[in-house]
Amino acid sequence: MVHALEKLHTLLKPGGELIDIHPTTAPASIGVRVRAREIGAGWINEIDDYVEYEWADEALEQVVADGRFTLEQRTTFEFVWHARSLAELRAYLAEEWRDAVIDDLTAMRIEDALKSPERDKELIVREKIGLARYRRSDSRSS
Amino acid sequence: MRPVKADPENTETAALHRLADFTGKRVLEIGCGDGRLTWRYADRAAWVVAIDPDADDIELARQECPPALRDRVEFHVTRLEDFAPPLKPFDLALLSWSL
Numbered sequence: 635m636v637h638a639l640e641k642l643h644t645l646l647k648p649g650g651e652l653i654d655i656h657p658t659t660a661p662a663s664i665g666v667r668v669r670a671r672e673i674g675a676g677w678i679n680e681i682d683d684y685v686e687y688e689w690a691d692e693a694l695e696q697v698v699a700d701g702r703f704t705l706e707q708r709t710t711f712e713f714v715w716h717a718r719s720l721a722e723l724r725a726y727l728a729e730e731w732r733d734a735v736i737d738d739l740t741a742m743r744i745e746d747a748l749k750s751p752e753r754d755k756e757l758i759v760r761e762k763i764g765l766a767r768y769r770r771s772d773s774r775s776s
Numbered sequence: 777m778r779p780v781k782a783d784p785e786n787t788e789t790a791a792l793h794r795l796a797d798f799t800g801k802r803v804l805e806i807g808c809g810d811g812r813l814t815w816r817y818a819d820r821a822a823w824v825v826a827i828d829p830d831a832d833d834i835e836l837a838r839q840e841c842p843p844a845l846r847d848r849v850e851f852h853v854t855r856l857e858d859f860a861p862p863l864k865p866f867d868l869a870l871l872s873w874s875l
Contacts, residue, residue: 635875638806638856645804647865653796654871655788655813690875711791716781726780763788767795 635693643702643770652703652768654694658710659684662761664723664740666747669754673747676740678759681733694766703768715759720744723757782812789816801867806856807874811837814849817870824849825866827859 642652661677661684697703717723720741727734736744748755783789792813798820808814808826810833818824824845828834831853838851852859 638875641856641859642804642806642869642871645859645861645866646869647867650866651796651868652871653792653868654875655792656871656873656875693875707795709791709795711787713783713788714785716784718779722779763791765791765795 675743708766717757
């Protein structure tokens with residue numbers, strides 16, 4: 635990851651901006667919305683326990699520490715997925731988020747909540763995403 | 777069309793535009809996938825080079841590229857480490873869920 639950031643440093647003009655978007659290490663939550671009420675069901679876990687996001691953060695810290703980039707602004711936002719059923723969500727995750735895991739207890743809670751006779755219901759996945767702006771710096775000491 | 781809706785509230789777009797001004801800039805997007813995020817800023821940029829190692833995703837992005845953006849967005853199947861840089865450097869690089 636540090637090598638990728640070092641290459642980006644060479645691709646940007648002096649003073650150019652680097653925008654990074656990646657999920658935080660907080661697991662994504664899953665709930666079921668039934669009309670206006672949202673029922674928490676559990677979390678999406680990852681096979682590698684979200685460790686790659688820690689590595690990303692560490693790589694960014696390193697290129698800031700060595701003077702290649704300066705951090706200008708950092709924020710987070712909530713990214714939300716909407717699905718009509720657990721099967722639909724599982725199919726989507728299998729394609730788009732291959733190391734995501736929904737454990738049996740969470741799946742059971744989802745199915746129970748979806749048994750509600752209400753028609754206005756859906757699965758809601760909420761993931762906290764980090765967003766940061768860096769600027770190419772040339773203050774690196776050789 | 778995928779039945780699961782990802783960020784229909786456009787929270788990501790709003791957050792991105794609060795943090796970055798793409799207006800008139802030469803942008804390199806790394807990990808563009810099928811262009812989901814590209815379409816949300818490319819209309820403001822002067823030029824966008826979007827790369828991803830997944831050939832299927834890039835093909836989809838090329839197919840779905842809005843006509844109004846075709847003269848300013850180009851897609852390449854490549855990893856960042858293999859990307860051949862253009863002569864003129866970029867104003868802004870976007871790591872799109874890819875680091």
